[in-house]
Amino acid sequence: MKAIMAGLGLVALALSVRAATVTWLPSGGTNEWTVGTNWSGGNAPANGDDVIITNANIGVRLTNATFSLSSILLSNKCTLIFSNWDTSLTATNVTILTNAVMTIPAAFSNGWMSNRVWIVCSNLSIADNGKIDVDGKGYMGAPSGSAVPGSGPGGGARGISGAGHGGGGGYGGRGGSSGNGVGSGYGSVATGSAPYGAAAAPDYPGSGGGAFPSLSGAGGAGGGLIRIEAAGAVLVDGTIFANGAAGGATYGGGGSGGGIYIECRTFSGGGSPSAIGGSNTSGGGGGGGGGRIAVIYDLTAQSGTNDPTGVFSAARGTASWQDGDIGTLYFADTRFFSTTMRHVGQLLSATNIWSVSSLLLTNSWLRFPQEGLRLTVTGGIVMAGTSRLDIGGNSYVFGVIPGTSYKYTLFNTNTSAAVFSVGGNISLAGNCAIYLYAGHTNATTPDYSLLMSVTGDVSIASNAWIYPVSQITNGGCSLLQMSNLMVAAGGGINANGQGYWGRTVNGEGFGPGGGGRGISGYFGAGGGGYGGTGGSAASGSNGAPYGLPEAPLRPGSCGGAWSATYLLSGIGGGLIRIVATNTVTNNGTLTANGIAGEFYTGGGSGGGIYLQCKIFTGGGALYANGGGSASGGSGGGGGGGRIAVIYDSAAQDAVANPTGVFSAAGATPSGSGIAGDIGTLYFTDARFLGTNMAHSGQWMAPSFTNWAASNLLLTNNSWLRFPQEGFRLTITGDVMLVGTSRLDIGPSASLTGPRVLLYNTGAVAAVFSVGGNLSLSTGCVLRLYGAHTNAATPDYGLLMSVTGNVSIASNAYLYSISQITNGGSPLMQVSNLTVDVGGYLSADGGGFTSSRGPGAGGSDGGGGHGGQGGGGNGGSAYGNSNAPVEPGSSGGPPGTYAAAGYAGGLIRLQATGTIRIDGTVSANPTRSPYYANTPGASGGGIYLTGKAFQGSTNGVLRANGGVGAGTGSCGGGGRIAVWRIYETSSGAVSASVNSGGGGVGGTNGIAGTVVWGWLPVPGTIFSLH
Helix, strand or coil: CHHHHHHHHHHHHHHCCCCCEEEECCCCCEEECCCHHHECCCCCCCCCCEEEECCCCCEEEECCCCCEEEEEEECCCCEEEECCCCCCEEEEEEEECCCCEEECCCCCCCCCCCCCEEEEEEEEEECCCCEEECCCCCCCCCCCCCCCCCCCCCCCCCCCCCCCCCCCCCCCCCCCCCCCCCCCCCCCCCCCCCCCCECCECCCCCCCCCCCCCCCCCCCCCCCEEEEEECCEEEECCEEECCCCCCCCCCCCCCCCCEEEEECCEEECCCEEECCCCCECCCCCCCCCCCEEEEECCHHHHCCCCCCCCCCECCCCCECCCCCCCCEEEECCCCCCCCEECCEEEEECCCCEEEECCEEEECCEEEECCCCCEEEECCCEEEECCCEEEECCCEEEEEECCCCCEEEEEECCCCCCEEEEECCCEEECCCCEEEEECCCCCCCCCCCCEEEEECCCEEECCCCEEEEECCCCCCCCEEEEECCEEECCCCEEECCCCCCCCCCCCECCCCCCCCCCCECCECCCCCCCCCCCCCCCCCCCCCCCCCECCECCCCCCCCCECCCCCCCCCCCCCEEEEEECCEEEECCEEECCCCCECCCCCCCCCCEEEEECCEEECCCEEECCCCCECCCCCCCCCCCCEEEEECCHHHHCCCCCCCCCEECCCCCCCCCCCCCCCCEEEECCCCCCCCEECCEEEEECCCCCEEEECCEEECCCCEEEECCCCCEEEECCCEEECCCCEEEECCCEEECCCCCEEECCCCCCEEEEECCCEEECCCCEEEEECCCCCCCCCCCCEEEEECCEEEECCCCEEEEECCCCCCCCEEEEECEEEECCCCEEECCCCCCECCCCCCCCCCCCCCCCCCCCCCCCCCCCCCCCCCCCCCCCCCCCCCCCCCCCECCCEEEEEECCEEEECCEEECCCECCCCCCCCCCCCCCEEEEEEEEEEECCCCEEECCCCCCCCCCCCCCCCEEEEEEEEECCCCCCEEECCCCCCCCCCCCCCCCEEEEEECCCCCCCCCCC
16 A cells, blocks of 8 residues: 555656646557557657547557556547556546456466556546456466466366366366366376465466367466556446456366456445356366455545445356366455355455354355354345355365266365354255365364354255365364254255265275275275274275264264275265254255265265254155265275264154154175175164164164064165164064165174174174064065074074064075174074075074184184084084084184185074975075185084975075185085974975085085984974984
8 A cells, every 4th residue: 555655646746747638549450558649749648647548449558657647538448458567557547437448468478477457546437337357368278289288377287188178277266177088087187276376465367277188179368467556446337357268169178267456545336346267168178266356445444435336256167077166355354245245256354253234145155264264144144046155165185086087175274163153044045055164173172163053043945055064184073053954855964975085095094984995906995984884895994983873973984095096085974963952854855975985995984964953853864874986996885874863852742753764874885895884873762763664774772772663664775773782673563674675683793804794792682573474575684693692591692583474585685693702693483484486594604703613723724513624723513413503613714815704604493384495595604705815614504493394496405614715724514404394395405514615725624414303293292302
């Protein structure tokens, strides 16, 4: 401001020497300012002159600094062209009337910025339809077909021949990345460029976009620079343009918005300054970032002036691949933050405290990125049109998302918690959004790093969303407080992929449950864990569970990375944390899913949803599912997250229970990696359990040890688990599993390693009682997990008692899984059992593991059971051939980067009626997916008793030993015993207890035992020893 006053002192001095009115003469073309014959009086304007340029459709080229003029007036479609960087116009009063223009030429060379509009004055007035226009006059874009980036400090990157288009230029906001033409998403790409310059003093023009090396489409030029130094008033009723140019054809990136820098005593008017990034909507070029606009005024003087009513815009350039980011809007204080806003940009000032009585956003996008932000709206907020409000967000990170390419993602590096306080209501209309970018937190006091506190209600319409974004390496999260939350169908709160960020460099994933890293040559990294264990892969271990089921306060963890540096591992889901003093009505979607990993990397775990309210109702869904892996990849799947809904039991009695879906499913990778486990679902009580459910997760509540219902139908790919010790599930009617649903009874822990091995740590056997029939349709799974047993009373680790019939359809599975250290196994009591062709009653891999069991093998030795394990250190035979009541044993220790196999478990079933086997009853061991030089485990046990035994040649009973790998020997066969009174199968059902084949240096084990026994007819006394 001092420089402006000094310059105007020179103007005043000049006025005392000479003052004349000088008028432009030529009626056409573009001519030079300094040529005297172009002016009335025969001389170019001098100190103190009044200059008038009114001739239509003419251009006046100004190539050097003017003398200090008294005034200059432009009108009637004339154009004043500033050429050269140091060219300035100095005058007391500058007036641009309707249709008159000030501008500059395009840059003269690629590497240097040549021109700007520079005005030094007392007062500047731009009438309606008058303008200063430097669109596309900043740094040049890359030439069409060239192999160079765009010019300027933020020039967009060049595409790589065969793999990428041009990136967008950056300035106030980052430029967008380009498409790479590789559907898998990992090729060489052109990134958009980073911001540069100062928000408070934009002294640079915008930068050019990149281009594609061998095909048409130049990068768009950046917007130019406008610098106005006015000691008095600036009145803008026209326009000030410094927009970036669009990227050419299909391949060019858009230029960034330019710079507008205004220093004045007061600023007013209804005009609209803009520094918008250039677009590319026809192909793969990235959008240009928004530019920078700064208006610095005298605080005291401005308070006596009407504030401007126009729109300030540093909007991003759009693109079919990735848009640029918005630029910056800087003002001397917060007074331009008014009750009605249409501006677009990152709103900045010398203070981080912003306050307004109420706020209406209409087609506006505002971001408040400052450290320690305090944004207070004493009334309510209404968002209309396509408005967006960002709290936080000041840095960028790049990564490959499967099916895409390198794209930037915004996050927050602030260390002080932002506070967004609203005294009334928040209402989001369709197409509107609020983004909450949390900063760092120490996870103690406070246990959040962004607070959105709303005294009234928050309503989210269809197609409107709130996005809580966690801090990507520290895990800081947002807390949302309100009276009531209403979410309409089609709208919601979205934290998908907003948790711990993925890695691109080989290493464990970020977060407490980060997946294990991959090892070069052993493809595959582990999936992230949270509520459920992440899935393992060839060399990456599982991400472990963490946090509390009843209070999820952390986001989900990312998967592990493989050795290739361009592959981004899966990102964890974020955290949705809501405290509502009254009712949460969700008819939309609250989602915190993890994101899939790229190729060999692990998937991110599901995030957290933590709702505390008086009443919870509605038909909407809550998701915290794990992320898988890209098509054909070998990374492990992400584990499910954690969902907790805490409500007031008495108040909840007065309303209908919610009818939507709760899902914390683990992800099944598309390649060879292992699936992640399901996460947790925690509620105040058991009332949300129903007779017809499509939920997925481990169902939990305080003191939740039993549940009873008339019937149970699981549908739509649901997967429910009751992990509580000694849990009693009683269904007085029928149980039906349809649509690939799954029910687990008993597992309370998971063993990390080459797969997610679930097992039961309880000492009390669970009881699953069904008063009617149990029916498993095609694609469905029922898993029974045995607890510890002392082999005396009771001699089982889980009891499934079905008064009616059990039917297992084709491609349906009923698994019996023993306790992995104690051997406690399920006992199934039924009326009749039917296993259809293609159906499975299975204990495969459900026995002892990791060198455990009575017949565990030693070094290179196979496990024993019905027969001794192979090798000199093979495990011994054990058990009773007439009554097998123990599972199989593990082989010896595995080789390097390998894992022990899993012995066959125990299938123990008692039927008061008929057992019909047309499918498979199997207790074989299973190999680890990574089994180099690993001995085989033994076969398990099959112990069936019934009144009648039936079956066909499709029926199979098997408890074979496991195959050894490399130097490992094979496992011994298991034990099969079938006792019946009657049989009509005529021996059609086969039974096998063979030893597996030995490895290259290993030996075979011994076959197991098969007993076909006859029970006495009713009334006979029979003793079985």
